[in-house]
Amino acid sequence: MARRRSSGGRDSALMRSAEFVGWALGGLEHEIARTKARLESLNAQAAKLRARARATGATAAEAFGESAVRVKRSYISPEGRKRISEMMKKRWAERRKKAQGKA
Numbered sequence: 001m002a003r004r005r006s007s008g009g010r011d012s013a014l015m016r017s018a019e020f021v022g023w024a025l026g027g028l029e030h031e032i033a034r035t036k037a038r039l040e041s042l043n044a045q046a047a048k049l050r051a052r053a054r055a056t057g058a059t060a061a062e063a064f065g066e067s068a069v070r071v072k073r074s075y076i077s078p079e080g081r082k083r084i085s086e087m088m089k090k091r092w093a094e095r096r097k098k099a100q101g102k103a
Helices: 008-056 078-102
Strands: none
């Protein structure tokens, strides 16, 4: 024999659904509050670090104990550049000559 549904089942399902939505909203609001608090904390830390860097008048890396590392570039003297140019012209001339001999 089939059971009859009572009209109260529909209402109770809606109540449970509303209750779940309420819990979900409460959880989201809690997460938003935690995120805002964390953001405020990070902003405060950043402000302290900026003030510390300004107080020393140094770069940010130097203010926090890191030495500013500069990469030393090597430069070719004009004489060296000329030598390389002459060598490359010679190599390309040899390649052209070799390619004309094949054709």
